[in-house]
Amino acid sequence: MTILVKIFGDLRKKIEGYNISDALPLNLQIESNGIDTIADILNKFSIEKEETYHLFVNGTYSGYNKKVKDGDRVGLFPKNMSLLYKWYFERNEDE
Amino acid sequence: MAKRILRVDMTKLEANFENFPADFAALGGRALTSTIVAKEVDPLCHPLGASNKLVFAPGLVTGTKAPTSGRISVGGKSPLTGGIKEANAGTTFAQKLGRMRIAAIVVEGKHEEDDYYLLKVTNDGTEFIKANKWSNKGLYDVYKELYKEFGDKVSISGVGIAAEIRGAASGICFNDPEGLPSRYAGRGGLGAVMASKGLKFIVVDETGAPGVEILNEEAFNMGVKKLTNALTSHDVTKPGGALNSYGTCVLVNIINEAGGLPQRNFSSGQDDRSEKVSGEVKAEEIKKRGGVRPHFCSPGCVIQCSEVWTKPGGKDPVGVLEFESVWALGPNCSIYDLDVIGELNRTCNDLGLDTIEAGDLLGVAMEGGLLEFGDGKGALKMLNEIKNKTPTGRILANGTAFTAQAFGVTRVPVVKGQGLPAYDPRAIKGIGVTYATTPQGADHTAGYAIATEIMGVGGTADPKDTNKSDLSRNLQLATAAIDAAGYCLFIAFAILDIPEGLEGVVDTLNGVLGASLTVNDVAGYGQQIIDTERAFNKAAGFTEKDDRLPEFFLKEPLPPHNEVFNVSDEELDKVWGT
Numbered sequence A: 001m002t003i004l005v006k007i008f009g010d011l012r013k014k015i016e017g018y019n020i021s022d023a024l025p026l027n028l029q030i031e032s033n034g035i036d037t038i039a040d041i042l043n044k045f046s047i048e049k050e051e052t053y054h055l056f057v058n059g060t061y062s063g064y065n066k067k068v069k070d071g072d073r074v075g076l077f078p079k080n081m082s083l084l085y086k087w088y089f090e091r092n093e094d095e
Numbered sequence B: 001m002a003k004r005i006l007r008v009d010m011t012k013l014e015a016n017f018e019n020f021p022a023d024f025a026a027l028g029g030r031a032l033t034s035t036i037v038a039k040e041v042d043p044l045c046h047p048l049g050a051s052n053k054l055v056f057a058p059g060l061v062t063g064t065k066a067p068t069s070g071r072i073s074v075g076g077k078s079p080l081t082g083g084i085k086e087a088n089a090g091t092t093f094a095q096k097l098g099r100m101r102i103a104a105i106v107v108e109g110k111h112e113e114d115d116y117y118l119l120k121v122t123n124d125g126t127e128f129i130k131a132n133k134w135s136n137k138g139l140y141d142v143y144k145e146l147y148k149e150f151g152d153k154v155s156i157s158g159v160g161i162a163a164e165i166r167g168a169a170s171g172i173c174f175n176d177p178e179g180l181p182s183r184y185a186g187r188g189g190l191g192a193v194m195a196s197k198g199l200k201f202i203v204v205d206e207t208g209a210p211g212v213e214i215l216n217e218e219a220f221n222m223g224v225k226k227l228t229n230a231l232t233s234h235d236v237t238k239p240g241g242a243l244n245s246y247g248t249c250v251l252v253n254i255i256n257e258a259g260g261l262p263q264r265n266f267s268s269g270q271d272d273r274s275e276k277v278s279g280e281v282k283a284e285e286i287k288k289r290g291g292v293r294p295h296f297c298s299p300g301c302v303i304q305c306s307e308v309w310t311k312p313g314g315k316d317p318v319g320v321l322e323f324e325s326v327w328a329l330g331p332n333c334s335i336y337d338l339d340v341i342g343e344l345n346r347t348c349n350d351l352g353l354d355t356i357e358a359g360d361l362l363g364v365a366m367e368g369g370l371l372e373f374g375d376g377k378g379a380l381k382m383l384n385e386i387k388n389k390t391p392t393g394r395i396l397a398n399g400t401a402f403t404a405q406a407f408g409v410t411r412v413p414v415v416k417g418q419g420l421p422a423y424d425p426r427a428i429k430g431i432g433v434t435y436a437t438t439p440q441g442a443d444h445t446a447g448y449a450i451a452t453e454i455m456g457v458g459g460t461a462d463p464k465d466t467n468k469s470d471l472s473r474n475l476q477l478a479t480a481a482i483d484a485a486g487y488c489l490f491i492a493f494a495i496l497d498i499p500e501g502l503e504g505v506v507d508t509l510n511g512v513l514g515a516s517l518t519v520n521d522v523a524g525y526g527q528q529i530i531d532t533e534r535a536f537n538k539a540a541g542f543t544e545k546d547d548r549l550p551e552f553f554l555k556e557p558l559p560p561h562n563e564v565f566n567v568s569d570e571e572l573d574k575v576w577g578t
């Protein structure tokens, strides 16, 4: 069972084994085993929290502790794309 | 030399410099255009008649070395909304006016014959030149000819065929640094106002210009330093930041991921084909085909969000493909091909057509059965109807609401007659409040900027709450003030997070004006502008019923979130306390 992780902008450069000219964006289906929250996904790819800003789970603006499950779609944007959205929404969080 | 106003009487074909009134000293950009329009234009006049006026005003710091400040406001009564209008562009034209100490060009009256004129403005004089030979032609060719004739140091404002047929979707065009007709004060049909007066072009030559007067150099320089530091250190605006790397199209993936990027005439908020027209894709393509990126719309911008998009092989340069344009001519029409969008954008620029309005009107034309959604070739053909001045073309050139009415479409994405930009208000409700309540008609730039906390105006709105009135009001006030100063709205991303940045803005204003404003004065300054604009609209017949979104946003849930716009009328009316 998998989660769709979409990685945008400069964060694509963090993931090894892909040519970023072809990864527009980088779409990865990851095993949901052992993945409970967005923070776990970041961990898996060795992405620091500070390198990200906008995080979406199924289109909902989310925080690091937002829970994720099979079939979810997760969008990760780098810090340098932190424009606009944050003024209008509060992060959805679990815990 | 003191600041001055250039008054252009198109009835008599006379242009004269006047003294800049002392009580206007603190006014520039939008503050000045709206003040002059409110003072001199009868709100009940016909927008295309002799009584309307068209006002060009650079911002207060425009033309100085203040970073990212090369903006101009154009104002008048809008033939699209029937209310007051300010449209904004970044261009060397603005900077030249600033350095020539021309605070405003006021175009009035109406030439009685069918002739078109070009007005040449130099530091010490003006000249009217017959421009008929440059009418009925695409602006890309015409701008080339004009640069040949007047030399490559001039800046040019002009209107195209869409304005010649008095289309309410026509914009006012300015040159980019390459001389391409690609920087637009697009919104609200002001192109038709200019053409209605018989004025086709303004060519500005700044030779001998004295430069912007700066009364307090020390304050000014300190402000430049603070703002530059903020812009070059903030992740979004710094070199290599999102705007610099990907342009405004960085928003395509963000807004699509959020489920708020309108598709197929506002019938869905997400379609992953949008990823094919994202900022990331465009940046890759530009590298491959030999366009330019990053690039600025006017020298002195440190953000440099602009670009030159071309056909493969570097042919047929278009200029910038902005986020709003790419969305309007792309996903909103179910078109997901950057080459097609580039060609549609080039055609809009060539015709002098506002790209946002063009995408919205093509969306309703598609819904009305004039052509299929996704039909890029068909869309180009439709724009050609405008070029050929056919009856269909004349309907289309009058905008989204007019087209919808002509073809029996009821999903009409307009507020006060003006087509909506690229954020669906059902998914991003805060922007919906601004669309509804700005005096400008649906306009994303009216409330793009600045968080409430740093404004010193209180009222931190909880963004999840449908109580959005405080947030929207404060955003609108700040934006109005930025427009008046002449800064590009994109500085907002940096000065939102870095307080010294906003201080820097205020310092530069103090430097130019010899004033002692503080950050706490910004909101009051913005409020004056909005009050002036709302009073004009009220006298033109607008009521709170005009501060509403179209019915379908309240009734039709938008996938994927399946939400409607649920902000109450009372909440909307609270924005301006009516």
Ligand code: SF4
Pocket (backbone or CB within 6 Å): B068, B069, B070, B090, B295, B296, B297, B298, B301, B302, B303, B304, B305, B306, B488, B489, B490
């Ligand atoms: S940020 Fe972009 S639009 Fe704004 S002034 Fe700079 S180049 Fe022009």
